[in-house]
Amino acid sequence: MVMNVSRAIVTSCLRLIGGMAVFAMLAAQAQAQGLLRDTEIEETLRDFSDPLLRVGGLNPQSVDIYLVNDPELNAFVTRGQNIFLHSGLIMRAKTPNELKGVIAHEAGHIVGGHIVRSDYGNRSAYGAMLLAAGVGLAAILAGEGGAGAAILGGAQQFGAVEALAYSRVNESAADQYAVTFLDQTGQSGQGLIDFFNNFRAQEVLSYARRYEYFRSHPLSADRIDKMRERVAESDYVDAVDPPEDLHRHEMMKAKLSGFLDAPQLVFNRFPSDDVSQPARYARSVAFFRAADMRNAIREIDTLIADEPKNPYFHELKAQILYESGQREAALPSAERALELKPDAMLLKVALAQSLLETRDDDQVERAVSLLKSALTQEPRYSYGWYLLSLAYAHQDDDALAKYASAERFYALGDLESARSFAGRAQQDLPRDIPQWRRASDIIVVAETQMDKRRRNQRRTRPLTNMSITSD
Numbered sequence: 001m002v003m004n005v006s007r008a009i010v011t012s013c014l015r016l017i018g019g020m021a022v023f024a025m026l027a028a029q030a031q032a033q034g035l036l037r038d039t040e041i042e043e044t045l046r047d048f049s050d051p052l053l054r055v056g057g058l059n060p061q062s063v064d065i066y067l068v069n070d071p072e073l074n075a076f077v078t079r080g081q082n083i084f085l086h087s088g089l090i091m092r093a094k095t096p097n098e099l100k101g102v103i104a105h106e107a108g109h110i111v112g113g114h115i116v117r118s119d120y121g122n123r124s125a126y127g128a129m130l131l132a133a134g135v136g137l138a139a140i141l142a143g144e145g146g147a148g149a150a151i152l153g154g155a156q157q158f159g160a161v162e163a164l165a166y167s168r169v170n171e172s173a174a175d176q177y178a179v180t181f182l183d184q185t186g187q188s189g190q191g192l193i194d195f196f197n198n199f200r201a202q203e204v205l206s207y208a209r210r211y212e213y214f215r216s217h218p219l220s221a222d223r224i225d226k227m228r229e230r231v232a233e234s235d236y237v238d239a240v241d242p243p244e245d246l247h248r249h250e251m252m253k254a255k256l257s258g259f260l261d262a263p264q265l266v267f268n269r270f271p272s273d274d275v276s277q278p279a280r281y282a283r284s285v286a287f288f289r290a291a292d293m294r295n296a297i298r299e300i301d302t303l304i305a306d307e308p309k310n311p312y313f314h315e316l317k318a319q320i321l322y323e324s325g326q327r328e329a330a331l332p333s334a335e336r337a338l339e340l341k342p343d344a345m346l347l348k349v350a351l352a353q354s355l356l357e358t359r360d361d362d363q364v365e366r367a368v369s370l371l372k373s374a375l376t377q378e379p380r381y382s383y384g385w386y387l388l389s390l391a392y393a394h395q396d397d398d399a400l401a402k403y404a405s406a407e408r409f410y411a412l413g414d415l416e417s418a419r420s421f422a423g424r425a426q427q428d429l430p431r432d433i434p435q436w437r438r439a440s441d442i443i444v445v446a447e448t449q450m451d452k453r454r455r456n457q458r459r460t461r462p463l464t465n466m467s468i469t470s471d
Helices: 039-055 087-092 096-111 120-132 134-138 155-160 168-184 190-198 200-204 212-216 221-232 243-260 263-269 277-289 293-306 311-323 327-340 345-357 361-377 382-394 398-412 415-428 434-460
Strands: 003-005 012-015 022-026 035-037 064-068 075-078 082-086
Touching: 035 039, 039 064, 039 096, 039 168, 039 243, 039 311, 039 345, 064 087, 075 096, 082 087, 082 096, 087 096, 087 243, 096 168, 096 190, 096 243, 168 190, 168 221, 190 221, 243 263, 243 277, 263 277, 277 293, 277 311, 293 311, 311 327, 311 345, 327 345, 345 361, 345 382, 361 382, 382 398, 398 415, 398 434, 415 434
Parallel strands: 064 082
Antiparallel strands: 003 035, 012 022, 035 064, 075 082
């Protein structure tokens, strides 16, 4: 299930030291592009990335990878070991090796400490941007779906700020790290060279016309030549992607196309006489988005017939049925998806959502258990807390419903609402249970952070009513 995390936007601005110009880094937008959540795609990206991270000396569990819903070709890293990949990058990567090359390059920036070592001006601008984005980053895993979620706004702004551009020295160093990581995992660095060669024309375009990636990652023929020399010396220069990786890459791209491109574009790209799995996958989603449920189910059923133990085919069928109003009919598919992949957090939430729709007390109790398990895996998944608050409300447990709402707003970065609900929950919760103590923590942290924000606002408030006169 591809979930587009978008709606409410964090409105912030970056104030540079010394009263310099103000940059609207995270401006409010009518339609935020936001982030995408999907178990299948996230698993594919992790399987592609984790071996590269490990040989780079990084703990994969400490590196978060986010998929940005943006057709622009771009990827970037932030402090805290976060890698952001645009959907446009994945769609333009022709092979898994190309995509892995870009991921290895971004990992090279983390390993090389290039953000930390950037010059003072870049560092101060970058740090201020991250401070402004704090609320958005806290909510990045919200996945609010229909309920809406506050997320990082305006993904395009990240690549557009010239102050964040890496130096050519750091870019070359990241290239070398990437080739090393690929070599140490028995993979060719040729994919990264091919990826860059595909966009060599970017060198001669004006800054404004370049892809975002090549604004912040300056490309040069010298860089490509140095990589080519390293790759040619590798024992794995001729290594190719295994068939399984090629298939997963194509399925990932087909799924993204189905959810993000206009249905007619999908039908043109994957005509009915193309019976490959990626084509049927994309068409199933496109029919669903075009409200043609009969053909959507027909296509996904052919895939299930091919691979009855593929959890993601069952997950998609459940989503199609659920979102078309056939809530009870969606339950068996949601059950089967989770049965095939019992540890998948998003699948637990999807099944819990369907169970809540039954309004049956036993099913709601099961939904509560699933949501608690999911939130143990991702405590800041605010949509999970939203559903849990609904479940508690169904059970007439208003105190826990208020507590779950406090957690939801805390995950979204809405500290005022989080404090309010936590305070109301504390009034009704027994003092000897973990939820009461957690509510107390939320109140303390929220008040501390809000007080800090107020102090920062006072420090940065512009001087007014000041005039300079001369005799």
